[in-house]
């Protein structure tokens with residue numbers, strides 16, 4: 001089996017958390033540059049720590065890792081490094097998530113974040129021709145009031161974002177908690193996304209569609225257990241941004257041969273393949289394609305369909 005040719009085709013990445021592309025070596029470099037003490041002092045210690053039983057265990061380390069980001073240059077370096085790496089995988093468009101609340105909490109201003117992220121997007125476009133867009137995600141473990149206040153401040157940068165998302169700890173934080181936030185974002189004509197059905201039940205996916213009115217679902221693994229929901233998602237052409245290596249690392253699936261992507265694709269769902277948090281889960285976007293193709297013995301037609309879906313489902 002040699003799928004490398006099709007996997008190398010131009011593609012879009014629609015589900016990548018910039019903070020999840022922060023490689024251990026960059027965490028060490030930034031900690032030194034910013035004079036910040038961190039728990040791990042070598043690549044070996046990171047490798048040992050990066051073993052997760054569930055989403056929360058990962059999130060605890062993810063928030064710790066990003067605590068080294070302080071200056072405009074740090075945000076530039078993070079974003080430019082990701083776009084450089086994505087370009088090597090022949091990504092032509094990337095719609096990138098970031099978590100403003102996780103940085104504001106540590107005293108980093110929106111101005112610092114947005115300037116660094118935006119400067120990297122402009123530079124990477126000039127250097128590689130890659131198109132980068134930004135989607136701030138709201139942390140569902142925090143209150144809706146906190147989200148509303150940050151949303152208000154983010155509107156000073158309305159021209160630099162294409163949508164909003166919902167991420168962080170899913171269980172116990174249903175979509176309905178953020179109904180007012182999503183209504184406001186809809187009025188601003190922003191695209192609407194939510195992580196749903198990653199660890200949470202199918203009811204969270206229904207609610208993301210019916211209560212929040214999302215345009216795309218991030219993950220959506222749980223959908224396969226609900227025929228009516230599969231039909232709804234296929235009929236309404238709601239894209240799923242799935243992330244195989246993430247799902248394996250966070251034990252959403254026991255191994256990639258049990259991954260739901262291709263069964264959903266065969267039910268006419270617009271499935272796409274993405275990396276989620278590549279520095280934590282063992283690979284960037286092409287590695288996700290390669291390992292899924294190997295585990296499920298994918299045909300070239302299936303790989304091409306997944307790639308084509310990414311290009312039709314991109315917002316920009």
Ligand code: ADE
Pocket residue numbers: 017020055062167168169195198246276277
């Ligand atoms: N934030 C970063 N990665 C995430 C994931 N896989 N699920 C929920 N929130 C996240």
Ligand code: ZN
Pocket residue numbers: 015017167195218276
């Ligand atoms: Zn994600």
